[in-house]
Amino acid sequence: MNDEQQLRYSRHLLLNEWSEDAQERLLSAHALVIGAGGLGAPALMYLAGAGVGRITVIDPDTVDLTNLQRQIVHTTARVGEPKVLSVLEQLGQVNPEVEVTPVFAAADPALLAEWVPQADVVLDCTDRFEIRQQINQACRAAGKPLVSASAVRFDGQISVFDPRVPEAPCYACLFPPDQPPPETRCATLGIFAPVVGMMGVVQAGEAIKLLVQDAGAWPDHQGLAGRLLMLDGRTWRWTELRARREPRCPVCGPFHSS
Template identity: 80%
Template sequence: MDDDQQLRYSRHLLLDEWSEAAQERLLSAHALVIGAGGLGAPALMYLASAGVGRITVMDPDTVDLTNLQRQIAHTTDRVGQAKVLSAQLAIAQLNPGVRVHAIAQAADDALLAEWVPQADVVLDCTDRFAIRQTINRACRQAGVPLVSASAVRFDGQISVFDPRVPEAPCYACLFPPDAPPEETRCAMLGVFAPVVGMMGVMQAGEAIKLLAGLTEAGAPGHHQSLAGRLLIFDGRDWSWTAMRARRNPVCPVCGTPPPTRD
């Protein structure tokens, strides 16, 4: 790190668990953020401010006036601009040392097959069940940890699905692909802005800890990722519920399918 970087990241470097090596790991890391909306906007800002050296952001949408109630990477004068370009500009203003690759396309099998293996961590900041399943499959196949969250109304949830942890479940273990929930997008049901911000910030926090190595065996402190746990948040009374998340042995993505009968 140069002198400017030492100063920029000094508040992290003062932490007992945070070494120059941890910061160097962040500076050389690559995070793929899928979605630059309510979850992705705050997540992107904290990834950039912490010094994640390379960020790829993927989103097909443009900034709309209704987004500005919660999507803090965007501004009024960028209404109508591609969200990924708006986020790229916001990151450049915050931390010009971060390299940002903007992809103004919807995530699909081909894009994910190209970009997920290049990433050190993936943040699922989307709001559709089908694409969440697609992202999960891509991460599982590539062996890349996935930080997934959602928020609607006053409710939020977050977990980490890490293929490197043998006993940890994948997204499909908790939410089977053949049992889609009712449509719960915030465009239809609304969302309390601080809740979606909290979930996005926590996604960044989980990703940063993974990238810096804070959750690895032997790392200083007692940091533990959310792999194997699902946190559910209720913004009505600011309460949290923690649930153990177990791997499904017959999960269609990460499990062993039952034997077929002749």
């Protein structure tokens, strides 16, 4: 790292659990963020600020005035712009060293097959059950860790699905593809802005820890693989559930079809 990088990342480097090797690993890492809305907005800001060297962001939408209540990466001046271009502009102001690749398209199996294998970590910041299942399948196929969160009304949840951990479940173990939940999008049910922001921040934290843990940071780190955290924004209470791999899972079970 050069002198300017030493200064920029000094507050991480002061941590006993951090090191220059950890920061160098972050600088050379590639995070794929799918969704630049309520979850993706804060996650992207913290990934860039922390120094993740490459960030690819996929989103098909444009900035709308209704987004600005919670999607802090966007601004009023960018209403009508593609969200991925708004992200490109904002992250360039936060950290010009970060290489941001905007993909102005809806994620689908073909796009995921192209981008997921290139990433070191994937953040699912979407709000649709079908695409969540597709992201999970792509991450399992490529062996990439997936940080997945959701939020609606006053409730949020987050977990990590890591194919590198043999006993860890995948997203489909917890949420079977053939059992879609009722429609729970914030566009129809509302969202308390700080809740979705908190979920996005925790996503960034888990992604950063996953990226640097092999460099010796957090030797006692307990990741969220096999754990589902749920937040009640009415009381600020967290609930933790242990999650196990489902032997009959159609995605990661022994009899799943490739």
